[in-house]
Amino acid sequence: MTKRASREEAFRLYETMLRIRLFEMRAGELCRKGEMPAFLHLYIGEEATAAGICSELDRKDQITSTHRGHGHALAKGADPKRLMAELFGRATGFSGGRGGSMHIYARDIGILGTNGLVGGGIPSAVGAGLSAKLQGSGGIAVAFFGDGAVNHGAFHESLNLAAALDAPVVFVCENNLYATATPLRDVTKNDEVATRASAYGMPGVAVDGQDVFAVRDVAREAVRRARSGGGPTLIESKTYRFVGHHEGDPPVGCYRTAEEIERWKERCPLKLMSAYLREAEGASEADLDEVRARIADEIEQAVEFARSSPWPDVATLTDHVLAPAQAAGGGPA
Amino acid sequence: MSTISNLDAVRDAIAVEMRLNPRIILFGEGTGERGGSFAHTKGLWQEFGPSRLIDTPVSELGFVGAAVGAAATGMHPIADMMFVDFIADAMSQLVNQAAKLHYASGGKVTVPMVVRASMGSVRGAAAHHSGCLYPWFMHIPGLKVVTYSNPADGYGLMRTALRDPNPVVFLDHKALFGVRGEAPQPDLLVPFGQAAVCREGRDVTVVAVAAMVPRALEAAESVASDVSVEVIDPRTLVPLDMDAIFASVEKTGRLLIADEAYPVCSFASEVAAAVASECLYDLDAPVRRLNSAPVTHPLSPPLEEAVVPSAAQIADAVRELMAE
Numbered sequence: 253m254t255k256r257a258s259r260e261e262a263f264r265l266y267e268t269m270l271r272i273r274l275f276e277m278r279a280g281e282l283c284r285k286g287e288m289p290a291f292l293h294l295y296i297g298e299e300a301t302a303a304g305i306c307s308e309l310d311r312k313d314q315i316t317s318t319h320r321g322h323g324h325a326l327a328k329g330a331d332p333k334r335l336m337a338e339l340f341g342r343a344t345g346f347s348g349g350r351g352g353s354m355h356i357y358a359r360d361i362g363i364l365g366t367n368g369l370v371g372g373g374i375p376s377a378v379g380a381g382l383s384a385k386l387q388g389s390g391g392i393a394v395a396f397f398g399d400g401a402v403n404h405g406a407f408h409e410s411l412n413l414a415a416a417l418d419a420p421v422v423f424v425c426e427n428n429l430y431a432t433a434t435p436l437r438d439v440t441k442n443d444e445v446a447t448r449a450s451a452y453g454m455p456g457v458a459v460d461g462q463d464v465f466a467v468r469d470v471a472r473e474a475v476r477r478a479r480s481g482g483g484p485t486l487i488e489s490k491t492y493r494f495v496g497h498h499e500g501d502p503p504v505g506c507y508r509t510a511e512e513i514e515r516w517k518e519r520c521p522l523k524l525m526s527a528y529l530r531e532a533e534g535a536s537e538a539d540l541d542e543v544r545a546r547i548a549d550e551i552e553q554a555v556e557f558a559r560s561s562p563w564p565d566v567a568t569l570t571d572h573v574l575a576p577a578q579a580a581g582g583g584p585a
Numbered sequence: 586m587s588t589i590s591n592l593d594a595v596r597d598a599i600a601v602e603m604r605l606n607p608r609i610i611l612f613g614e615g616t617g618e619r620g621g622s623f624a625h626t627k628g629l630w631q632e633f634g635p636s637r638l639i640d641t642p643v644s645e646l647g648f649v650g651a652a653v654g655a656a657a658t659g660m661h662p663i664a665d666m667m668f669v670d671f672i673a674d675a676m677s678q679l680v681n682q683a684a685k686l687h688y689a690s691g692g693k694v695t696v697p698m699v700v701r702a703s704m705g706s707v708r709g710a711a712a713h714h715s716g717c718l719y720p721w722f723m724h725i726p727g728l729k730v731v732t733y734s735n736p737a738d739g740y741g742l743m744r745t746a747l748r749d750p751n752p753v754v755f756l757d758h759k760a761l762f763g764v765r766g767e768a769p770q771p772d773l774l775v776p777f778g779q780a781a782v783c784r785e786g787r788d789v790t791v792v793a794v795a796a797m798v799p800r801a802l803e804a805a806e807s808v809a810s811d812v813s814v815e816v817i818d819p820r821t822l823v824p825l826d827m828d829a830i831f832a833s834v835e836k837t838g839r840l841l842i843a844d845e846a847y848p849v850c851s852f853a854s855e856v857a858a859a860v861a862s863e864c865l866y867d868l869d870a871p872v873r874r875l876n877s878a879p880v881t882h883p884l885s886p887p888l889e890e891a892v893v894p895s896a897a898q899i900a901d902a903v904r905e906l907m908a909e
Contacts, residue, residue, distance in 0.1 A: 314658060348691030357690035364657055365690075369681055375650020376682065382651060383658040386610065386636060393654070405674075409647025416642060572692035573726045575750035 253531040256465040262533060265307060265464050266525045267543060269299035272323040273522055274544075274551045275332055279322070279339060282555065283499040289341045292353050295323035297494035300521035301426050302327035304467025305394060305487075308475045312391040314362045314380040316373030319354050320426075320493075321366030324396050329361045332554035342561035349564045350572070364393075370431070371397060371406035374423070378414045381421040381478070392420040392478040400431030402445050411486065415452040420478035422471070423486045426461065432497045433507040446488035454484050461491030462519040465528075492516040589768040591761045592625055594736035598743035599626070599663065601771070603633055606661060609747060610637045612648040613665030622667050623703065623762055649675035649700065653683045656698040661747060669702035669756060670716040683752040684727035695750045699743075704732075705758040705796055705845055706882060706893045715882035717845040719794075720852060722754045723823050729777060730822040732756040734798035735766040738820055741775030749777070758795040758845075778824035782833070786815035789903050790833040790840045793818060794852055797843035797875075797894065804899035812907055822852060830856060831864050838869035839906045843899050848876035870909030873902050 257265070276294040283292050295302065298320070306315070306327035317324040325335055330346070338345025339353050346356050346363075354368035364380055367373040377395035384391035401407050402425055414421045425445045429436055437443045449456025455477070459470045467489055474485035494517060496503045504510050517523075529535040589597075603609045611626065617640035620627035630638040641648040645666060652662035666672045672679065679700060686696050706715045722730045729751050733739040739757070746753040783798060784805050791814055793801035798818045805814035815833050819825055834840050840860055842853035853874040860872055875894040883889055 314654075316654070346691070347689055347693065350691045351689040355685075355689040357686070357694050359657075359694055364654065365686070365694075367682075369677060372677065372682060375647050375678060376654030376657065378647070379651035379654025379656070379660075379662070380658045381654075382610075382639075383655040383660045386655075387659060405646055406650065409642075409644035410650065412642060413644055413647045413651060417639065572688045572690075574729070575687050575692070575695040575697075577750065 253528065255532050256528070259533050262529060263543070265303050265468070266529060267547060268303040268307070268327050269464065269522055269525060270543065270547045271332065271550070272299045272302060272326050274547055275326060275335070275554070276322060278551050278555060279336065280495070280499045288339050290352050292339065292499045293320040293497065294495050294499060295320050297516065297520065298426055298428060298461065298491045299323055300464035300467050301424065301461050301489040301491055302396070304464045305422070305424055305471045307468055308471040309362070309394065310391065311361055312389055314364045314377070314384070314391065314393045315396060316364045316377040316380070316393070317366040317396045318373065318398060319366065319368055319370070320398065321356060321396070322353065325356050325358070325363050325366065328363050330356065330358055330363060332551060333557040336554040336558040337561050340558040340561070341563070342558055343564040344557070344561040371401040371404035373397070374401065374406045374410040377421050378410050378419050381414065381419040382417060385420055390479065392422065392475060394422045394424060396424045396426060398431065399425060399427040399429065399436045399445060401425070402448065403440055411452045411454065411484070414484040415454045418481065418483040420481070421484040422474040422478055423484060425486065425488045426491055427488050428491050428493045430507055433505050435507055446486060449486035454486060456486040456488065458488040458490060461489035462521045462524060464521055464525060494520070587768040588765040589736045590763055590765050591736050591739050591757065592623060592763065594740040594769060595743050595757060596625055596627060596629070598740040599747070600629060600632065602744055602747040603629070603637065606747065608659065608661045609663065610639060610655065610660055611663040611665060612639045612641050612652055614641055614643055614667060616640065616665050621665070625757070625762070626665065645671050645675040646678055650678040650682065652698050653678055653686070653696060656683070656696045657686060657694050661697045663699045663701055666700060666702035668714050668716070669704040669718050670713050672700065672702060679728070679752070680725050684725045687751070688727055696752050697750045699746045699753045699755050701755045701757070703759045703762070704756045705760055706877070706889065707759045708886065708889065709884060710759070710882065711884040712881045717877065719754070719756060719822055720846050720850055723852065723855070724850070727752065728823060729753040730756070731777070731820070732758065732795045732822065733820055734761065734795055734818050737767060737769035737773060738775055738781065740769040741773040742820060744774050745777055756795070760796045764799070775820065777821045778826050780817050780819045780826035780829035782815065782829070783818050784814065784816040786813040786837065788813045788837055788839065789906050790815045790817060790830070790837045791843060791899065791903065792830055792840070792856055793843040794822070794845065797845055800894065800896040801843050801899055803896040804903060807896065807900045808903055812903055814903055827859050827863070830860065834860055834864050835867045838867055840868070841873045841875065841899070841902050841906060843875045843894055845877050845893055847879045848874065849879065851876055870906050873906055875899060875902055
């Protein structure tokens with residue numbers, strides 16, 4: 253098999269995807285058991301998109317994300333401990349427990365927020381990209397969103413604005429075919445999302461979202477274009493969610509069948525990657541088991557950290573409604 | 586006395602702050618080389634250039650959202666809505682993103698930005714260009730809300746807004762744009778949360794917002810031979826200087842609120858409720874509220890004139906309060 257990355261890079265991508273998968277499986281389980289105060293939208297099946305895109309980003313680059321955003325945060329370098337603690341609503345979480353799954357922010361590593369609103373984070377990415385350009389930081393911004401967002405005005409206005417201003421932004425549509433339970437093809441006459449880029453005068457590229465190397469390749473080109481002043485790109489990553497819309501939502505519904513899910517699972521990004529590592533890198537089962545055990549342990553530590561962390565003090569309820577005056581003037585991200 | 590218009594005073598404030606702070610940028614429709622629909626950004630593009638005076642497409646949602654992202658990453662943007670009515674298209678970005686980011690991030694992310702918009706009734710503006718929507722913003726934790734009634738306050742408040750680390754909704758009343766007043770000292774900064782006593786009096790307190798302030802002053806003058814009216818301009822609606830209002834009511838015992846917003850869940854209802862809670866026993870008469878009629882602004886001049894409280898109506902309400 254042809255090598256598609258260095259051994260180190262291939263293992264790194266595998267680890268990132270595995271970290272997301274195991275985090276999500278454990279979070280889903282804890283949610284079902286009632287240990288978490290809110291429901292979750294899990295990223296299981298879509299790991300290659302976050303891993304492939306974020307592997308091409310620097311720490312200073314900003315991402316905006318979605319309701320299904322744990323994968324993006326982990327791929328961008330979020331500490332699983334603090335992420336899990338945030339899902340638990342604990343004081344040690346990224347937002348001190350105030351945010352939860354859909355409000356994960358970590359400025360220092362370029363996470364400008366998961367988001368509870370479909371399309372809600374797309375415009376911010378345009379602003380973050382412009383901000384980086386004006387400050388000459390060399391950074392770019394990436395907006396992750398689902399197929400559900402592409403018929404929202406935020407998609408149209410943001411892509412047009414970014415193109416008009418040559419903003420250094422990469423728009424990444426994770427097309428998992430369904431907005432909750434609404435098939436994209438039922439609500440638009442053009443479900444080839446990447447082709448919409450031409451309406452904004454920017455390049456659009458569709459990619460196999462289960463193949464992390466393919467995603468990485470299109471990301472590399474889009475990031476290079478954005479960083480070099482060439483403006484935005486729209487990437488459509490064709491992918492699939494193996495689980496329900498949110499934890500507790502059955503995976504099969506009026507909109508899709510168990511057979512369809514099984515067909516997609518044959519192209520599970522982790523399965524494809526394990527096969528690659530075995531064939532192209534000669535990895536043994538023991539090699540892969542070692543990685544799995546290490547990441548599983550990391551996730552277990554995150555769970556223990558979250559469980560043993562304190563709740564936020566109720567006396568702080570009204571803290572942070574407004575920023576104090578000394579924060580005026582801000583600072584670079 | 587050197588004078589200046591409200592419009593030019595606020596424009597000057599933006600220019601002064603832009604010279605001091607290279608992080609300030611301005612998004613708007615026609616606010617670049619053209620200088621804005623009201624000439625309210627005149628000359629800024631020529632001084633600061635197209636990278637800071639960013640002419641946008643008609644994309645309120647898009648550029649308010651872009652301002653949020655720029656603010657959260659180190660810039661201090663102004664999103665110029667032209668008319669406040671247009672912000673309805675961008676409310677999700679203002680309310681769900683800008684206002685909530687600081688809190689939901691546990692104080693990690695600040696969103697220093699100004700949303701500037703013109704508001705209020707002027708002849709012929711009709712249904713889509715007359716909104717006086719500050720109660721929408723007052724309701725949302727995380728937003729500051731500013732308006733003004735004279736050039737010095739407009740200047741000093743805009744400068745303060747551009748130094749505040751929070752999203753600030755800055756509202757100019759269209760009917761006051763061309764009105765001239767005493768020019769501010771260049772170094773003037775007006776702090777948020779400090780009401781101004783525009784006219785001192787003993788008998789009745791009139792709290793008036795934006796274009797209601799000159800009408801309240803006209804009314805006060807018209808009844809001056811019989812009634813001593815105190816007129817208070819809160820200037821910032823969030824934070825609101827209730828202490829100044831309480832102190833005045835304790836002195837006068839009578840309160841009228843003149844508020845161009847619609848009556849339900851308005852500025853007036855908020856002030857009336859606070860006064861009822863805090864100084865009911867200082868009152869010698871029930872609190873009176875004057876608001877715009879709860880109708881869509883009609884075009885026809887006789888209908889339109891019947892919508893917004895007039896100086897004569899304010900004067901009548903003051904006399905009625907004295908008769909209680």
